Amino acid sequence: MKQLTIIGSTGSIGQNTLKVVQHMAGRFGVFALAAHSAVDLLAEQVEAFGPRVVTLTDKSRLDDFNRSCRQRGIRTPETLVGEEGLTAISSAPEVDIVVSGAVGAAGLLPTWSAVKAGKTVALANKESMVIAGELLSTTASRTGASIIPIDSEHSAVDQCLRSGQRHEVKRLILTASGGPFRNTPAGQLEHVSVEDALNHPTWRMGKRITIDSATMMNKGLEVIEARWLFAVPEDRVDIMVHPQSIVHSMVEFTDGSVIAQLGTTDMRQPIQYALTWPERFASCVPPLDWTAAARLEFMPPDMEKFPCLGLAYGAIRAGGTAPAVLNAADEIAVQAFLEGRIRFIDIPRTIEAALDAHKGSMEVTYENVMAADAWARQFAGERVGHVRMVS
Numbered sequence: 001m002k003q004l005t006i007i008g009s010t011g012s013i014g015q016n017t018l019k020v021v022q023h024m025a026g027r028f029g030v031f032a033l034a035a036h037s038a039v040d041l042l043a044e045q046v047e048a049f050g051p052r053v054v055t056l057t058d059k060s061r062l063d064d065f066n067r068s069c070r071q072r073g074i075r076t077p078e079t080l081v082g083e084e085g086l087t088a089i090s091s092a093p094e095v096d097i098v099v100s101g102a103v104g105a106a107g108l109l110p111t112w113s114a115v116k117a118g119k120t121v122a123l124a125n126k127e128s129m130v131i132a133g134e135l136l137s138t139t140a141s142r143t144g145a146s147i148i149p150i151d152s153e154h155s156a157v158d159q160c161l162r163s164g165q166r167h168e169v170k171r172l173i174l175t176a177s178g179g180p181f182r183n184t185p186a187g188q189l190e191h192v193s194v195e196d197a198l199n200h201p202t203w204r205m206g207k208r209i210t211i212d213s214a215t216m217m218n219k220g221l222e223v224i225e226a227r228w229l230f231a232v233p234e235d236r237v238d239i240m241v242h243p244q245s246i247v248h249s250m251v252e253f254t255d256g257s258v259i260a261q262l263g264t265t266d267m268r269q270p271i272q273y274a275l276t277w278p279e280r281f282a283s284c285v286p287p288l289d290w291t292a293a294a295r296l297e298f299m300p301p302d303m304e305k306f307p308c309l310g311l312a313y314g315a316i317r318a319g320g321t322a323p324a325v326l327n328a329a330d331e332i333a334v335q336a337f338l339e340g341r342i343r344f345i346d347i348p349r350t351i352e353a354a355l356d357a358h359k360g361s362m363e364v365t366y367e368n369v370m371a372a373d374a375w376a377r378q379f380a381g382e383r384v385g386h387v388r389m390v391s
Helices: 012-023 039-049 059-072 082-091 105-116 126-143 152-161 186-191 207-215 217-229 268-276 307-318 322-338 346-357 366-390
Strands: 002-007 028-035 053-056 078-081 097-100 120-123 146-149 169-176 237-241 247-253 258-262
Touching: 002 012, 002 082, 002 105, 012 028, 012 039, 012 097, 012 268, 028 039, 028 082, 039 053, 039 059, 053 059, 053 082, 059 078, 078 082, 082 105, 097 105, 097 268, 105 120, 105 126, 105 322, 105 366, 120 126, 120 268, 126 146, 126 217, 126 322, 126 366, 146 152, 146 217, 146 268, 152 169, 152 217, 152 247, 152 258, 152 268, 169 217, 207 217, 207 322, 207 346, 217 237, 217 307, 217 322, 217 346, 307 322, 307 346, 322 346, 322 366, 346 366
Parallel strands: 002 028, 002 097, 028 053, 053 078, 097 120, 120 146, 169 237
Antiparallel strands: 169 247, 247 258
């Protein structure tokens, strides 16, 4: 029985991971769970799965968590707090697989800790590979860690790559739904509301990733992630808009063959693939409805209407800590948009300003990445304040 640490257990990825664990009873045990502040749900998970250790990153909720456990009549497990707790449960010798499901740059520390310890990492926290892909890749090659993607697109690429040798790969093709503004004229984007941007046509996700889908920044981040996950230069990672979201991604080989991975839009499938890799087992996900797949459309993205794509390609070409700046500025700009402080079109403008002003290091160390992240957050925060006053 393989032992799991689940970072972000109360989020969407964490909850779906636990559903997979239930489905595959007897194959996985839960060694540790980590959450930020959702203490009641965390206590419910403790009752159901009996982890030996729990980490709360919001130290102020510790008493509330203990109270919630007492109310349920369950023993409170060993409870750690903060970054030290995340590091401990990600590198513990008892752990076989670390599910990295935290949101944002905060997911880098536990991911890096797991990679340094030589663990198998089931990676849903794409920001880790975006801001520190070079660091994680070189560390994994040294420690023998395996990084298996959970993102549906990268899981699809991983599966398609099993059809050939790496030197036979011509390009990777990441599919994108196109988001809610796929057919919206560029001139109308100045006036879209938060509600419009959150109305994703296919997926139900957290607010930040939903807005990133609307700007197509999520696809830009995935290009950077793919570059490091699969050791393929960014100019051989392409994007195709595919509104049906049935083909999750494709790999084109040098002989012209294209291998695609199709499946139901359900995150439990790529999560189970990551947990059981390289084997496959019966899934709890409903099979693909082939009548829904009767029509499959593909088209190139509009790079002018969605400038975040070009910014992401530019950041990976710039290298060093530029991707960390890209990600951090995006987080700040998206939050400002959600709070009604800037317009939708100000999101890429804020990111571009941060990249233009960035004078960071080309050496990708944990310290340099986090310094660039902090600088970009401050810069973007000041910028969105300025945008708010002059808009």
